[in-house]
Amino acid sequence: MIPNSYKHTPVLLQEVLEYLQPKVGEVFIDATLGGGGYTEALLGAVASTGKVLSLDLDIDAIRAFKLKPQTSNLKPVLVQGNFKDIASIAQANGFSKVNGVVADIGLSSYELDDAGRGISFKHDEPLDMRFDASVANPTAADLLAFKSEVELTKLFTEYGEERYSRSIARNIVRKRTEEAVTRTTQLVDIITNSLPRAVRHKAQDSCRRIFQALRIAVNGELENLRQFLPDALGLLAPGGRLVVVVFHSLEDRIVKQFFVQAATGCVCPANFPHCVCGKTPQVQILTRRPVSAGEAELAQNSRSRPAKLRAVLKL
Numbered sequence: 001m002i003p004n005s006y007k008h009t010p011v012l013l014q015e016v017l018e019y020l021q022p023k024v025g026e027v028f029i030d031a032t033l034g035g036g037g038y039t040e041a042l043l044g045a046v047a048s049t050g051k052v053l054s055l056d057l058d059i060d061a062i063r064a065f066k067l068k069p070q071t072s073n074l075k076p077v078l079v080q081g082n083f084k085d086i087a088s089i090a091q092a093n094g095f096s097k098v099n100g101v102v103a104d105i106g107l108s109s110y111e112l113d114d115a116g117r118g119i120s121f122k123h124d125e126p127l128d129m130r131f132d133a134s135v136a137n138p139t140a141a142d143l144l145a146f147k148s149e150v151e152l153t154k155l156f157t158e159y160g161e162e163r164y165s166r167s168i169a170r171n172i173v174r175k176r177t178e179e180a181v182t183r184t185t186q187l188v189d190i191i192t193n194s195l196p197r198a199v200r201h202k203a204q205d206s207c208r209r210i211f212q213a214l215r216i217a218v219n220g221e222l223e224n225l226r227q228f229l230p231d232a233l234g235l236l237a238p239g240g241r242l243v244v245v246v247f248h249s250l251e252d253r254i255v256k257q258f259f260v261q262a263a264t265g266c267v268c269p270a271n272f273p274h275c276v277c278g279k280t281p282q283v284q285i286l287t288r289r290p291v292s293a294g295e296a297e298l299a300q301n302s303r304s305r306p307a308k309l310r311a312v313l314k315l
């Protein structure tokens with residue numbers, strides 16, 4: 001762990017600020033500190049009379065931020081925690097009825113390239129993949145050791161949308177009878193050898209999808225997001241804004257469906273003379289379509305390509 005080598009270029013930063021509209025004296029929560037790009041911009045905007053609470057599951061992000069030269073006189077309240085617990089974390093730190101919450105769901109460049117946790121298939125590392133190694137949750141190697149062939153196939157299909165999930169799962173189960181699959185290079189070999197010869201030149205795409213699927217499962221990423229969204233909305237003052245940036249189509253679907261449902265009013269059948277469901281819209285959707293990185297950002301940072309931003313205003 002080398003927190004002072006922590007690196008991450010914030011994605012869609014200008015767009016995040018455009019949708020959050022932070023002003024002097026306001027109160028914000030950055031649910032995913034990472035390299036601190038959003039947090040620093042929020043601290044600058046709310047100035048000394050505002051407040052910012054920033055969390056990250058990864059203690060390295062918190063440590064690295066504390067070591068960084070500060071760009072603002074205001075310090076954020078820093079908490080190592082899971083954004084699925086945002087309601088209790090906010091309450092414990094005196095944050096309620098905030099002006100905005102932002103979450104940049106995914107992983108930092110540090111976690112991908114330097115943390116040594118086997119998140120990238122490009123480095124020979126142990127297959128850990130946990131964002132928070134302080135809890136005794138199963139690692140990626142544990143999932144490969146204990147899940148059945150059927151369970152692995154399902155995991156790779158649902159979270160990785162990988163066409164060759166079945167043969168990859170079958171070969172993992174076969175390989176583990178000879179030796180434990182604990183390193184990224186072993187998994188890359190299994191994936192590559194599971195593909196038909198004609199598509200082996202595209203093995204990197206399959207590796208990316210399988211590694212992503214394992215990471216999502218290890219960290220419970222979709223469950224975290226599902227739990228986070230309603231609680232983040234609950235923390236907003238009327239007129240407050242929730243901005244979410246995602247990098248995966250499954251996450252984007254969860255955010256989109258949640259926002260549509262929160263923006264929907266009465267759901268009574270059209271032939272009812274008056275409303276009996278009592279449902280009123282909680283939010284106004286600010287992004288009819290997801291916002292993506294523009295050409296200038298893409299030229300600077302190719303990792304911004306899959307990013308999609310959606311935002312709502314609390315009514």
Ligand SMILES: C[S@@+](CC[C@H](N)C(=O)[O-])C[C@H]1O[C@@H](n2cnc3c(N)ncnc32)[C@H](O)[C@@H]1O
Pocket residue numbers: 008009010011031032033034035036037038039055056057058061081082083084104105106107108111131224
């Ligand atoms: C893409 S980075 C955030 C980058 C940040 N916006 C910036 O400007 O540098 C995503 C961060 O979210 C963290 N993270 C992932 N899942 C989390 C969770 N459930 N709760 C809190 N943080 C989480 C990761 O550890 C990572 O540091």
